[in-house]
Amino acid sequence: MDKSTRYKIFNDPIHGFITVPKGPILRLIDHPYVQRLRRVRQLGLGYLVFPAAEHSRFSHALGALELGQRVLNNLKEKDTTISQPEFDGTLMAILLHDVGHGPLSHTLEHSLIKDFNHEMMSLAIMKKLNQEFDGALDTAVSIFTNQYKKKFLHQLISSQLDLDRLDYLRRDSFFTGVSEGSVGINRILKTMRVFKGNIVIEKKGIYAIENYIIARRLMYMQVYQHKTVLSADFLLKKIFDRVRYLIDSGIKLDFASPALQYFMKKQPSAKKMISAEVIDKYTQLDDHDVYLSIKLWQNNPDKVLSDLSFRFLNRRLYRTSFSDRKFSQSAIKKIRESTLKQLKKLNIPEPEKNLEYYLGFENSYSEAYKYKNKSIWILENEKAIEFSKAAETKNIIALTEPVIKHYCVHLKEIDAIV
Template sequence: MDKSTQYKIFNDPIHGFISIPKGTILRLIDHPWVQRLRRIKQMGLGYLVFPAAEHSRFSHAIGAMELAQRILNNLREKDTTISPAEYEGTLIAVLLHDVGHGPLSHTLEHNLIREDFHHEMMTLAIMRELNKQLEGTLDTAIKIFTDQYPKKPFLNQLISSQLDIDRLDYLKRDSFFTGVYEGSVGIERILKTMRVHKGNIVIEKKGIYAIENYILARRLMYMQVYLHKTVLAADKLLRNIFTRVHHLIDRDHELYYPSPALKFFLEQQPSAHKGISKTMIEHFIDLDDNDVFMSIKYWQKSDDPILADLCRRFQARTLFRTTFLKKNKSKRLHRQVRAKTRDYLKSKGLPHDEHAASYYYSFDESYSEAYRYESEGIWILEEKDKAVEFSKAADTKNIIALTQPVVKPYVVHLKAFDVEQ
């Protein structure tokens, strides 16, 4: 049989030509629930700062699956036994690892479903529904995804760990599309030096500097991209739009919804406390970035002046400003920002009471952690039977510094005034 008929080829700007095996995996890729990821931006509102950062969760999922294929093939070459079922199950788990993301990825994750919701819960619920549709062919993938496959724990580590496939792809991909090349990672060396030791993923000693570069790249991407001050301001504006919508709904204010799926989550405010219901899944898979953008476009004409103003700001990219603070907020600083905000709103003829002003400023703090070694580290194989945690194996002192979390307090506020610290 001609092997070219057994695969479908994708051309990816990051990893080159990607061969997708036909069968269950291709059926999943073609499934509407996976195709929906084409309509969800990988970096949320990052495109408002980095114009080319329009890439989707779909391209990331395909790219991550390609890395999984390379790693599994490499491990097999190093005499790690991986059965065909385990191989396919791992690829499926990697392909679907982000299928539970909602519109604009992380930005609205906690605005649509209440009580301790996180996208992994929806991912697992969707995987289980897909498993029913495909008559149990995702059983192994689900066990690997949930770390319930005790035979080979390293398979789950490829999906979720300090050095997982998800991070390897998104760092390389996001670096490329933002043009922030400091975030570029030497993926090939990491892949080639991975191996299994006592059931766990380790890195051969010759890959230690590639790991150092990976951790440093992660720190730089958080500082320059993911926690960019304008991204923080855009995220806060979007969240405040939906906070205002919830406020209006609670007061029976009539709103127009161009998206029935979004209307369900805003009006019903479902909770994840008792799990993800089938009804929640049915509405969730109809949601993508378009639902949010279309709603904001319509709400510019809302008869609520605050909602209309916030939406017009978003549409015109008239964003708030983020000012990083030298220390945590004080009562004096809070009073200053609140007073200046109210004065500005009054001058523009907008509601300017304390509640109205709260939609135009916010105190928060950014948090980034490039490498967490205490609970789950990266292990370096120094000798034939000895693996050492990376921070102890590295021969450079700056790794210890990279293990320290970076917490930066900030205030998001109107650009009409400066914050006096």
């Protein structure tokens, strides 16, 4: 039998050729739940700043899968016992770790379902797939939820140095053109070992880890929390706030997507559980549902909704102004007054009532390395040392401190006092 018929090959610009053996994993890749990720942007609204950042959650899932194959094979070469069910289960969990992401990834994560995060949906979808695949995902679900006896397998999926982060840093760096996010993935994977049941890094990989942590900080500053991305996120959320307000007010709205209409009208909650109906509707959603609906809403009779939708579609975004400290009450008052005057010029009805759609005071939070909770461990002389203590540079200690930035999102026509 020709070996080429036993594998499927994906050509990836980040990791090269990704070889997937035919069987349950390839069947999962071909499943509609995973194929939906082709229609969900990895960086949400990041493309509004970085024009080439059009890559999808699907390409990221494949990339993480490839890294999973590499690291598991490397660990086996270092005499770590990994059975075939454990090998396959880990790869399935890695492949499906982001299957619960909704339209535009993180942007609308809390706008569609109450008391919710995408990991909850990923698990719900994995359990549903497990039923379809007659229990083939039992090990994957156990590893994903950290219930499996070999804890290091879960650490490959969720930790301070998991395969998800290793792939998205390199991938996002490539597609945004922000070279500071480039990470020495191969060296990190090659220096991974299992020590006393946990993933550790051999000392020769310490500089690659330093680069990884610095890259995370720089990518947050330059990409994930870019001022224009924050502005676009704010505007999109305000569109959905307005839609929900209009629905609650009994005003009939057109939707290009029945699935999106379901979430905006029903406002389901995931506090107790995620129902089969919610899973069914959610897995019908992707970026196109959002854009087609917003294209309809820009012609809505409601002046606020049409204005917000037009701004979003045509990149007439707000401005983001950062501050080293919280905005004072006097500054907030002046910015509010300036915004109200501008809204009157723009003929926005009831400026006082609708001010919230055009002005916001927020803060961003980033932490490059959370050493107090899920540490990275360096193996030195057969002893595991927490990374910030093993690193030879004091700069890493500074990177363990969270960065909180206060900012104001406002109309470009006014100045924010910072």
